[in-house]
Amino acid sequence: MIRDLEPLLPASAQPVLCETELVAVLVCISHNTPHILTLEHGRSFPSGPLMVEHRSLQKGMRNWVERQTGLKLGHTEQLYTFADPRHGHGHQMVRISYMAFIRENSEHALAAHSIYDYFPWEDRRDPASTTLLHTIAGRLRLWASGNAQRWQRCATVFGLDGHHWNDELSLQRYELLWEAGLVAESNWQNTPLLPGLSMVRDYRRILATALSRMRAKIRYTPAVFDLLPQQFTLLQLQQAMESLAGRFMHKQNFRRLVQQQKLVSRTAEYDSPVQGRPAQLYQFAPEMAEHCYLAGAKLPLPAIS
Amino acid sequence: MIRDLEPLLPASAQPVLCETELVAVLVCISHNTPHILTLEHGRSFPSGPLMVEHRSLQKGMRNWVERQTGLKLGHTEQLYTFADPRHGHGHQMVRISYMAFIRENSEHALAAHSIYDYFPWEDRRDPASTTLLHTIAGRLRLWASGNAQRWQRCATVFGLDGHHWNDELSLQRYELLWEAGLVAESNWQNTPLLPGLSMVRDYRRILATALSRMRAKIRYTPAVFDLLPQQFTLLQLQQAMESLAGRFMHKQNFRRLVQQQKLVSRTAEYDSPVQGRPAQLYQFAPEMAEHCYLAGAKLPLPAIS
DNA sequence: GTATATATGCTCTTAATGAGTATATATAGC
DNA sequence: GCTATATATACTCATTAAGAGCATATATAC
Numbered sequence: 001m002i003r004d005l006e007p008l009l010p011a012s013a014q015p016v017l018c019e020t021e022l023v024a025v026l027v028c029i030s031h032n033t034p035h036i037l038t039l040e041h042g043r044s045f046p047s048g049p050l051m052v053e054h055r056s057l058q059k060g061m062r063n064w065v066e067r068q069t070g071l072k073l074g075h076t077e078q079l080y081t082f083a084d085p086r087h088g089h090g091h092q093m094v095r096i097s098y099m100a101f102i103r104e105n106s107e108h109a110l111a112a113h114s115i116y117d118y119f120p121w122e123d124r125r126d127p128a129s130t131t132l133l134h135t136i137a138g139r140l141r142l143w144a145s146g147n148a149q150r151w152q153r154c155a156t157v158f159g160l161d162g163h164h165w166n167d168e169l170s171l172q173r174y175e176l177l178w179e180a181g182l183v184a185e186s187n188w189q190n191t192p193l194l195p196g197l198s199m200v201r202d203y204r205r206i207l208a209t210a211l212s213r214m215r216a217k218i219r220y221t222p223a224v225f226d227l228l229p230q231q232f233t234l235l236q237l238q239q240a241m242e243s244l245a246g247r248f249m250h251k252q253n254f255r256r257l258v259q260q261q262k263l264v265s266r267t268a269e270y271d272s273p274v275q276g277r278p279a280q281l282y283q284f285a286p287e288m289a290e291h292c293y294l295a296g297a298k299l300p301l302p303a304i305s
Numbered sequence: 306m307i308r309d310l311e312p313l314l315p316a317s318a319q320p321v322l323c324e325t326e327l328v329a330v331l332v333c334i335s336h337n338t339p340h341i342l343t344l345e346h347g348r349s350f351p352s353g354p355l356m357v358e359h360r361s362l363q364k365g366m367r368n369w370v371e372r373q374t375g376l377k378l379g380h381t382e383q384l385y386t387f388a389d390p391r392h393g394h395g396h397q398m399v400r401i402s403y404m405a406f407i408r409e410n411s412e413h414a415l416a417a418h419s420i421y422d423y424f425p426w427e428d429r430r431d432p433a434s435t436t437l438l439h440t441i442a443g444r445l446r447l448w449a450s451g452n453a454q455r456w457q458r459c460a461t462v463f464g465l466d467g468h469h470w471n472d473e474l475s476l477q478r479y480e481l482l483w484e485a486g487l488v489a490e491s492n493w494q495n496t497p498l499l500p501g502l503s504m505v506r507d508y509r510r511i512l513a514t515a516l517s518r519m520r521a522k523i524r525y526t527p528a529v530f531d532l533l534p535q536q537f538t539l540l541q542l543q544q545a546m547e548s549l550a551g552r553f554m555h556k557q558n559f560r561r562l563v564q565q566q567k568l569v570s571r572t573a574e575y576d577s578p579v580q581g582r583p584a585q586l587y588q589f590a591p592e593m594a595e596h597c598y599l600a601g602a603k604l605p606l607p608a609i610s
Numbered sequence: 611g612t613a614t615a616t617a618t619g620c621t622c623t624t625a626a627t628g629a630g631t632a633t634a635t636a637t638a639g640c
Numbered sequence: 641g642c643t644a645t646a647t648a649t650a651c652t653c654a655t656t657a658a659g660a661g662c663a664t665a666t667a668t669a670c
């Protein structure tokens with residue numbers, strides 16, 4: 001019962017050396033849409049090697065990103081580690097991916113592609129996404145024909161057949177499209193592709209992971225506030241949430257949630273709009289920093305299929 | 306707007322080579338309690354080096370675990386990757402941790418320590434946990450005295466001051482105890498320790514991550530079924546959920562959930578109990594495999610503090 | 611029978627969520 | 641002043657999920 005396992009490998013096993021790279025998915029919001037900072041014309045993420053002097057992976061990543069770009073990183077989390085076996089050279093290549101939030105700021109008009117350029121079906125605010133999802137549903141139905149369990153999977157993941165659209169399933173959706181050969185990265189049979197930019201290696205999969213994670217994260221932590229300026233209007237806050245979740249929310253219910261939880265406090269200042277009543281500016285009230293809940297104010301989506 | 310970032314590091318930067326190790330948290334249920342397979346008298350996890358021939362990290366891990374132990378791995382997921390800077394040798398050591406489920410089976414009476422031997426406060430089924438949490442609350446109050454925000458954090462994470470106990474926060478709880486110097490790994494000042502086994506390096510933190518993850522995972526995926534035998538009674542299923550969540554559930558409401566979702570189908574067979582009516586044996590019905598929801602049948606917990 | 615455990619059927623309260631209606635307030639431009 | 645525009649609030653209401661309790665069959669061993 002309390003006996004130990006034998007050591008699983010002989011002590012004589014030679015350690016294998018790997019190249020190790022840190023990959024950063026840097027997210028910021030501009031023009032009401034989440035963007036990522038990219039390299040190689042939107043096909044790659046910034047990355048750097050792990051150094052001997054780095055005391056932790058996260059610190060290593062923050063270090064070189066902040067030094068090289070001058071950007072301050074907000075909420076940071078590890079996404080996934082993957083190996084690249086086709087790397088050759090007789091040793092492995094390991095990549096460790098991170099996601100970090102950058103505060104909205106006109107300065108870094110750098111480098112940004114909209115996340116939804118890569119996953120057009122994920123932005124349910126755009127009416128075109130419903131049409132696209134119709135197309136996708138048709139293609140998946142073909143792919144799944146005869147295989148009931150496979151279709152069941154498509155239906156739950158894409159919100160078909162009376163299932164609800166779950167915005168956090170963007171990774172599963174991408175994986176399903178990959179399996180079905182509908183994205184450039186897996187398009188072995190030259191069937192017509194779905195719209196959406198692709199990336200090098202499996203970086204688009206990493207981006208899908210990031211999208212899933214950020215959608216999950218903003219629901220129950222105050223991470224959104226790391227994407228907004230220090231002062232913001234409640235509408236800005238709502239639109240930031242909407243842009244990440246890819247769907248609209250009910251204004252009154254959203255404010256009910258925000259204010260019940262005392263997540264923000266009003267400042268003395270006001271927005272200066274082109275037209276209309278100036279909006280009150282708020283700031284994040286970190287007293288309630290540990291937990292919050294900002295979902296639960298969704299508006300209905302048009303049905304697919 | 307659509308401009309690329311400059312490459313962040315000069316091409317001349319030398320790649321740094323790392324030793325890379327795969328660490329496995331192997332979980333199984335026995336005696337109504339989740340257990341882990343351990344090495345070094347419960348202080349370490351089985352691990353093995355990444356080999357050049359491994360085509361993916363997950364496959365690499367499955368390969369050597371299954372070959373060395375003869376165990377079949379069920380639901381498997383990557384937990385976290387971390388660097389060990391104190392490793393010396395002029396190069397880094399990178400460890401990639403995985404969690405995998407093993408089916409309940411009397412054979413592997415191997416190597417198992419209860420997860421709650423490491424985190425006694427996490428098993429709220431045990432009445433002793435409430436007493437222990439009283440102690441912890443007192444110690445944390447001392448540690449946080451004067452720092453309102455710090456106390457706020459303790460309260461939400463440990464379910465104090467009218468907050469609810471959230472079983473998925475086991476990692477945050479361990480981290481808080483670490484920061485407060487109440488666990489062996491961070492006990493710099495020789496204050497009295499909390500009960501609970503410790504592990505080498507930061508392996509106990511990895512275990513806390515695993516506990517958080519599995520508690521989150523079993524709520525909305527059918528991963529529990531990878532811990533149970535092929536055929537099981539509904540009570541067994543409920544007790545498996547309870548053992549992972551560390552809290553009791555309401556029998557009638559639990560069955561309402563299971564049966565509404567058609568997660569299981571009855572077999573022709575029955576349990577053979579020592580006493581009492583024999584229980585019907587069920588099996589997992591993978592038609593609904595994609596998503597399920599098995600939380601939402603909790604019983605009230607005694608208040609702490 | 612009796613003890614024990616499985617198995618099931620209801621009811622009820624509370625709270626969260628989703629959704630709608632109405633209205634007051636503050637600016638710019640005419 | 642009036643209008644267009646946008647912010648900001650105050651309510652109400654229906655539906656559902658979650659939590660909790662009560663009662664009662666049913667099948668076995670002793």
